[in-house]
Amino acid sequence: MSDKTLRGGLTVVVTGASSGFGKGIVKQLSEEGANVVLAARRTKLIEELAKECGPNAVAVTTDISKEEDMARLFETAVSKFGKIDVWINNAALGIMGSFTEVPIKDLVRLVEINILGTMYGSHYALKHFKEQGKGTLINMSSFVSKVPLPYGAIYTGTKAAITSLSAGLYQEMKVEGRDDIHVCVVHPWVTDTPWTLHTGNYSGHELRFGPVDDPETVIKAVIGLIDKPQKSVDIGFKVKGTLASYKLAPGLVGKLNGAALLAMLRDAPEADVTSGSLHAPVAEGTEVSGELRQKMKRKLKGQEE
Structure with a gap:
């Protein structure tokens, strides 16, 4: 059972709160007594979660x-709770396919x-x-910011930008002597x-990747940064192993990773082209977890539909 007083008085802004990591982070922080400000395009979903x-x-x-939406998000948080202690930039999207x-x-x-x-x-x-003299900024990046993959070049590029932006801001706070302001990237x-x-x-194919990590692992790591901020966190042995091998043999690892991704895509069922949620939010995908693990299990058991 969660302790409702654990984070009493703490105010946290979370973008991308309608599903995935964002939804999981909001639920846990709320259960621990924090004030939570939910941001997403899907109004009904975040209003239901806030209720x-x-x-x-x-x-x-x-x-x-x-920018005007982010200004309103900031102003609402301060107006409602008087301050912001933690801001989590979690919302992001991706594109897969030939550039x-x-x-x-x-x-x-x-x-x-x-x-x-x-x-x-x-x-x-x-x-x-x-x-206010203190606060914690947490930006969500990805392992692909350090190990770029084909067929997701623009996505890896944006994540590399987030990692570099976060590193620069971290150094800026250090140079200015703002030891109580933390910048973290995940x-x-x-x-x-x-x-x-x-x-x-x-x-041209369904996006079925594996093996995938449990979202709770990431949610736990992100919330852990509120208590013990770190400049950069690589989550899980897959990330750490991939980064270590890429550092030792970038050409070989890049080639193998690219070949594996291409094979995975070609092995998946065909699918129509879609822009996903880029231009307007879609109704599907409203929970913390998706069905990637279930689909992979069915495939391994020969139960692929």
């Missing part, structure tokens, strides 16, 4: 790629969401933290959330 969390939760419909087959408008849209969204959130959070492995349902897919 479930109780009076110390507020939902703010937010397109993170729009030259993806429409330019989708490539640009991904940059707007992943890079501009993280930049806007980081700007509002750090400015507020400087005024690098998870491919995780079993609904992200494949929201991803722009131009591969």
Whole structure:
């Protein structure tokens, strides 16, 4: 049973709160007594979750790629709770497929969401933290920011930008002597959330990856940064092993990873082209976990539909 007083008085902003990591983070922090500010485009979902969390939760419909939406998110959080202690830039999307087959408008849209969204959130959070003298900014990146993969070049590029942005901001706080302002960046492995349902897919095949990590592992790591901030966290042995091998033999590991990804895509059932949630949110994928592990188990058992 969670302790409702564990995080009493703590105010946390979480983007991408309608599913996946964001939803899981919000639920746990709320159970531990924190004030939570939920941001996502899917108004009904975050309003329902805020109601479930109780009076110390507020939902703010937010397109993170729009500066005016992020300003409203910030202003609502401060107006409702008086301050922000932790800001988690979790929301992001992806695109899979040959770079030259993806429409330019989708490539640009991904940059707007992943890079501009993280930049806007980081700007509002750090400015507020400087005024109050403390705070923790947590940015969600990915292991692919350090080990780029083919057929996801624009996604890996945006995640590399987030990792570099976070590192630069971390150093900036250190240089300015702001020891009570923390900037953290998180690098998870491919995780079993609904992200494949929201991803722009131009591969011609369903996105079925494995092995994938349990989302609870990432949620626990992110929340752990509130108590013990770290500059950068690589989550799980798959990430750590991949990064170590890539450092030793980048050409070989890059080639093998690319071949494995291509084989995985070609082995999956055919699928229609979709821009996913890039331009408008989709109804599917509303829980913390997705069905990637279940699909992989069915495949291994020869029960593929």
